[in-house]
Amino acid sequence: MADAGQSPGPGGFFPPESMPSPAPSNASSRSTVLLPHPRKKALLGGSNKEDLVRRYVEEQMALISRRYVKKYTEAMPGDDIVGYESMSDVCKDIHKIIDVLWLSGTPSLQIPFLLNIASDLTKYVVSFPPAPRATFSVLRKLDHCFASLLGGEDVDTREPLPGFENGLRAGMTTTDMVRCRSSVEQTRVLMVEVLSSAEDVEDESDEPQTETDTDAPDDPAVWTEDDDRLHMDVARVYEKTLVQLGQRLGDVFGATPAQTAPAGGCG
Secondary structure, three states: OOOOOOOOOHHHOOOOOOOOOOOOOHHHOOOOOOOOOOOOOOOOOOOHHHHHHHHHHHHHHHHHHHHHHHOOOOOOOOOOOOOOOOHHHHHHHHHHHHHHHHHHOOHHHHHHHHHHHHHHHHHHOOOOOOOHHHHHHHHHHHHHHHHHHHHOEOOOOOOEOOOOOOOHHHOOOHHHHHHHHHHHHHHHHHHHHHHHHOOOOOOOOOOOOOHHHHOOOOOOOOOOOOHHHHHHHHHOOOHHHHHHHHHHHOOHHHOOHHHHOOOOOOO
8 A cells, every 4th residue: 555645546546645635526515524526437346446445445444443452552662553642633534534435436335434434433432532523523424425325416415426327226235224323323322421421521622623614604513612512413413314314214213313312411
Protein backbone atom coordinates (compact mmCIF):
# COMPACT_ATOMS: atom_id res chain seq x y z
CA MET A 1 0.00 0.00 0.00
CA ALA A 2 1.31 3.38 -0.92
CA ASP A 3 2.29 5.59 1.97
CA ALA A 4 0.92 9.10 2.35
CA GLY A 5 2.75 11.42 0.03
CA GLN A 6 3.32 8.77 -2.65
CA SER A 7 1.54 8.90 -5.98
CA PRO A 8 -2.04 7.62 -6.31
CA GLY A 9 -2.68 4.01 -7.21
CA PRO A 10 -3.46 2.57 -10.65
CA GLY A 11 -5.74 4.77 -12.73
CA GLY A 12 -5.32 7.68 -10.32
CA PHE A 13 -8.43 6.62 -8.39
CA PHE A 14 -7.05 6.25 -4.92
CA PRO A 15 -6.21 9.48 -3.04
CA PRO A 16 -3.08 9.42 -0.83
CA GLU A 17 -3.93 9.47 2.86
CA SER A 18 -2.48 12.95 3.29
CA MET A 19 -4.81 14.45 0.69
CA PRO A 20 -8.20 15.85 1.68
CA SER A 21 -11.32 14.19 0.35
CA PRO A 22 -12.57 15.60 -2.95
CA ALA A 23 -15.10 18.37 -2.54
CA PRO A 24 -18.68 17.43 -3.32
CA SER A 25 -19.70 18.29 -6.86
CA ASN A 26 -22.58 20.59 -7.68
CA ALA A 27 -24.66 17.56 -8.65
CA SER A 28 -24.45 16.33 -5.08
CA SER A 29 -26.00 19.54 -3.73
CA ARG A 30 -24.86 20.92 -0.38
CA SER A 31 -24.80 17.73 1.60
CA THR A 32 -24.51 18.67 5.25
CA VAL A 33 -22.19 15.74 5.86
CA LEU A 34 -19.85 16.81 3.04
CA LEU A 35 -19.05 13.37 1.75
CA PRO A 36 -17.05 13.32 -1.48
CA HIS A 37 -19.09 12.89 -4.60
CA PRO A 38 -18.91 9.23 -5.65
CA ARG A 39 -17.38 8.17 -8.95
CA LYS A 40 -19.82 7.72 -11.82
CA LYS A 41 -19.62 3.94 -12.00
CA ALA A 42 -18.97 1.28 -9.39
CA LEU A 43 -15.55 -0.33 -9.51
CA LEU A 44 -15.46 -3.58 -11.44
CA GLY A 45 -15.42 -6.58 -9.15
CA GLY A 46 -11.98 -8.18 -9.07
CA SER A 47 -10.31 -5.21 -10.74
CA ASN A 48 -7.04 -3.70 -9.56
CA LYS A 49 -8.82 -0.56 -8.44
CA GLU A 50 -11.35 -2.46 -6.38
CA ASP A 51 -8.58 -4.51 -4.80
CA LEU A 52 -6.62 -1.33 -4.06
CA VAL A 53 -9.54 0.23 -2.19
CA ARG A 54 -10.32 -3.01 -0.38
CA ARG A 55 -6.74 -3.43 0.83
CA TYR A 56 -6.49 0.21 1.89
CA VAL A 57 -9.68 0.04 3.94
CA GLU A 58 -8.69 -3.27 5.52
CA GLU A 59 -5.26 -1.90 6.46
CA GLN A 60 -6.65 1.34 7.88
CA MET A 61 -9.31 -0.44 9.91
CA ALA A 62 -6.67 -2.83 11.24
CA LEU A 63 -4.51 0.17 12.18
CA ILE A 64 -7.41 1.78 14.05
CA SER A 65 -7.96 -1.48 15.91
CA ARG A 66 -4.26 -1.74 16.81
CA ARG A 67 -4.15 1.86 18.02
CA TYR A 68 -7.25 1.18 20.10
CA VAL A 69 -5.62 -1.86 21.72
CA LYS A 70 -2.44 0.16 22.34
CA LYS A 71 -4.56 2.51 24.45
CA TYR A 72 -4.48 -0.16 27.14
CA THR A 73 -0.83 -1.21 26.87
CA GLU A 74 2.55 0.32 27.66
CA ALA A 75 4.41 1.75 24.70
CA MET A 76 7.49 -0.31 23.90
CA PRO A 77 10.79 1.18 22.67
CA GLY A 78 10.78 1.39 18.90
CA ASP A 79 7.04 0.76 18.67
CA ASP A 80 5.66 2.81 15.79
CA ILE A 81 2.00 2.26 16.73
CA VAL A 82 0.76 4.96 19.09
CA GLY A 83 -2.37 4.31 21.14
CA TYR A 84 -5.35 6.61 20.84
CA GLU A 85 -5.76 9.25 23.51
CA SER A 86 -9.21 10.56 22.60
CA MET A 87 -12.38 9.73 20.75
CA SER A 88 -11.74 12.69 18.47
CA ASP A 89 -8.57 11.02 17.20
CA VAL A 90 -10.49 7.82 16.48
CA CYS A 91 -13.16 9.75 14.59
CA LYS A 92 -10.60 11.55 12.42
CA ASP A 93 -9.29 8.22 11.16
CA ILE A 94 -12.79 6.83 10.66
CA HIS A 95 -13.75 9.87 8.59
CA LYS A 96 -10.94 9.12 6.14
CA ILE A 97 -12.13 5.56 5.59
CA ILE A 98 -15.78 6.55 5.13
CA ASP A 99 -14.78 9.17 2.56
CA VAL A 100 -12.74 6.69 0.51
CA LEU A 101 -15.54 4.14 0.60
CA TRP A 102 -18.12 6.69 -0.50
CA LEU A 103 -15.85 7.96 -3.26
CA SER A 104 -15.49 4.39 -4.57
CA GLY A 105 -19.18 4.30 -5.50
CA THR A 106 -19.09 0.53 -5.05
CA PRO A 107 -21.87 -0.99 -2.88
CA SER A 108 -20.07 -4.33 -2.59
CA LEU A 109 -17.28 -2.48 -0.73
CA GLN A 110 -19.36 0.16 1.01
CA ILE A 111 -21.96 -2.06 2.67
CA PRO A 112 -19.77 -4.60 4.50
CA PHE A 113 -17.10 -2.12 5.53
CA LEU A 114 -19.53 0.56 6.70
CA LEU A 115 -21.41 -2.05 8.73
CA ASN A 116 -18.10 -3.05 10.33
CA ILE A 117 -17.30 0.58 11.12
CA ALA A 118 -20.73 1.11 12.69
CA SER A 119 -20.25 -2.00 14.82
CA ASP A 120 -16.71 -1.03 15.88
CA LEU A 121 -17.89 2.45 16.79
CA THR A 122 -20.10 1.04 19.54
CA LYS A 123 -16.94 -0.33 21.15
CA TYR A 124 -14.87 2.81 20.76
CA VAL A 125 -17.48 5.27 21.98
CA VAL A 126 -17.63 3.74 25.47
CA SER A 127 -13.85 3.63 25.86
CA PHE A 128 -13.06 7.36 25.90
CA PRO A 129 -14.47 10.49 27.49
CA PRO A 130 -17.37 11.65 25.30
CA ALA A 131 -16.48 13.81 22.31
CA PRO A 132 -19.95 14.82 21.09
CA ARG A 133 -18.93 16.96 18.13
CA ALA A 134 -16.56 14.38 16.66
CA THR A 135 -18.78 11.39 17.38
CA PHE A 136 -21.99 12.89 16.02
CA SER A 137 -20.11 14.00 12.91
CA VAL A 138 -19.12 10.39 12.15
CA LEU A 139 -22.61 9.14 12.98
CA ARG A 140 -24.15 11.63 10.59
CA LYS A 141 -21.92 10.42 7.78
CA LEU A 142 -22.81 6.82 8.50
CA ASP A 143 -26.48 7.76 8.63
CA HIS A 144 -26.27 9.40 5.23
CA CYS A 145 -24.41 6.43 3.75
CA PHE A 146 -26.74 3.77 5.11
CA ALA A 147 -29.92 5.66 4.24
CA SER A 148 -28.66 6.26 0.71
CA LEU A 149 -27.55 2.66 0.19
CA LEU A 150 -30.91 1.41 1.45
CA GLY A 151 -32.72 3.50 -1.15
CA GLY A 152 -30.25 3.28 -4.03
CA GLU A 153 -30.02 7.06 -4.25
CA ASP A 154 -28.48 9.93 -2.32
CA VAL A 155 -30.89 10.47 0.54
CA ASP A 156 -30.53 14.26 0.31
CA THR A 157 -30.27 14.98 -3.41
CA ARG A 158 -32.12 11.91 -4.83
CA GLU A 159 -29.25 11.43 -7.26
CA PRO A 160 -29.00 7.73 -8.25
CA LEU A 161 -26.01 5.98 -6.72
CA PRO A 162 -23.48 4.10 -8.84
CA GLY A 163 -23.99 0.35 -8.71
CA PHE A 164 -27.79 0.57 -8.55
CA GLU A 165 -28.46 0.73 -12.28
CA ASN A 166 -30.42 -2.53 -12.06
CA GLY A 167 -32.33 -1.64 -8.92
CA LEU A 168 -31.78 -2.47 -5.27
CA ARG A 169 -30.33 -5.92 -5.90
CA ALA A 170 -26.85 -4.44 -5.47
CA GLY A 171 -27.82 -2.98 -2.11
CA MET A 172 -28.29 -4.42 1.35
CA THR A 173 -29.56 -7.94 1.79
CA THR A 174 -32.09 -8.70 4.50
CA THR A 175 -29.21 -9.96 6.64
CA ASP A 176 -27.38 -6.66 6.09
CA MET A 177 -30.47 -4.69 7.06
CA VAL A 178 -30.97 -6.70 10.24
CA ARG A 179 -27.33 -6.15 11.13
CA CYS A 180 -27.68 -2.44 10.38
CA ARG A 181 -30.78 -2.26 12.57
CA SER A 182 -28.89 -3.89 15.43
CA SER A 183 -26.10 -1.30 15.22
CA VAL A 184 -28.64 1.50 14.99
CA GLU A 185 -30.46 0.33 18.13
CA GLN A 186 -27.28 -0.27 20.09
CA THR A 187 -25.69 3.04 19.10
CA ARG A 188 -28.74 5.11 20.01
CA VAL A 189 -28.93 3.52 23.44
CA LEU A 190 -25.18 3.81 24.00
CA MET A 191 -25.09 7.49 23.12
CA VAL A 192 -27.75 8.21 25.73
CA GLU A 193 -25.89 6.17 28.34
CA VAL A 194 -22.48 7.64 27.54
CA LEU A 195 -23.62 11.25 27.60
CA SER A 196 -25.85 10.77 30.64
CA SER A 197 -23.32 9.08 32.89
CA ALA A 198 -20.11 10.77 31.79
CA GLU A 199 -18.21 12.65 34.47
CA ASP A 200 -15.78 14.11 31.92
CA VAL A 201 -16.42 15.33 28.41
CA GLU A 202 -13.54 15.76 26.02
CA ASP A 203 -12.56 19.38 25.51
CA GLU A 204 -13.22 19.93 21.81
CA SER A 205 -12.90 23.72 21.95
CA ASP A 206 -9.43 23.58 20.41
CA GLU A 207 -10.52 21.36 17.54
CA PRO A 208 -10.37 23.26 14.24
CA GLN A 209 -13.80 23.96 12.86
CA THR A 210 -14.62 22.29 9.57
CA GLU A 211 -17.33 22.91 7.02
CA THR A 212 -19.15 19.98 8.59
CA ASP A 213 -19.37 21.96 11.83
CA THR A 214 -20.65 25.14 10.24
CA ASP A 215 -22.46 24.19 7.06
CA ALA A 216 -26.07 24.27 8.26
CA PRO A 217 -27.11 26.33 11.29
CA ASP A 218 -30.27 24.29 11.84
CA ASP A 219 -28.43 20.98 11.66
CA PRO A 220 -27.04 18.89 14.54
CA ALA A 221 -23.56 19.40 13.06
CA VAL A 222 -23.48 22.65 15.05
CA TRP A 223 -23.01 21.55 18.66
CA THR A 224 -22.95 23.27 21.99
CA GLU A 225 -22.49 21.74 25.42
CA ASP A 226 -26.09 22.50 26.27
CA ASP A 227 -27.81 19.35 27.57
CA ASP A 228 -31.00 19.99 25.62
CA ARG A 229 -29.07 20.26 22.36
CA LEU A 230 -27.15 17.06 23.13
CA HIS A 231 -30.45 15.30 23.76
CA MET A 232 -31.71 16.53 20.40
CA ASP A 233 -28.57 15.22 18.70
CA VAL A 234 -28.99 11.82 20.31
CA ALA A 235 -32.60 11.64 19.13
CA ARG A 236 -31.36 12.23 15.59
CA VAL A 237 -28.74 9.47 15.60
CA TYR A 238 -29.34 7.38 12.46
CA GLU A 239 -32.55 9.33 11.86
CA LYS A 240 -32.53 8.88 8.08
CA THR A 241 -31.49 5.24 8.32
CA LEU A 242 -34.43 4.54 10.62
CA VAL A 243 -36.84 5.84 8.01
CA GLN A 244 -35.29 3.77 5.22
CA LEU A 245 -35.16 0.62 7.35
CA GLY A 246 -38.83 1.08 8.12
CA GLN A 247 -39.66 1.30 4.43
CA ARG A 248 -37.58 -1.76 3.57
CA LEU A 249 -38.31 -4.00 6.55
CA GLY A 250 -41.83 -2.78 7.28
CA ASP A 251 -41.60 -3.19 11.06
CA VAL A 252 -41.45 -0.87 14.06
CA PHE A 253 -38.76 1.15 12.33
CA GLY A 254 -41.51 2.56 10.20
CA ALA A 255 -42.35 4.78 13.16
CA THR A 256 -41.05 8.32 13.17
CA PRO A 257 -37.59 9.00 14.62
CA ALA A 258 -39.20 10.78 17.56
CA GLN A 259 -41.18 7.63 18.38
CA THR A 260 -38.09 5.42 18.18
CA ALA A 261 -35.77 7.72 20.11
CA PRO A 262 -34.44 6.20 23.37
CA ALA A 263 -36.15 7.30 26.51
CA GLY A 264 -34.37 9.49 28.97
CA GLY A 265 -32.22 12.58 28.73
CA CYS A 266 -28.52 13.25 28.45
CA GLY A 267 -27.96 15.13 31.59
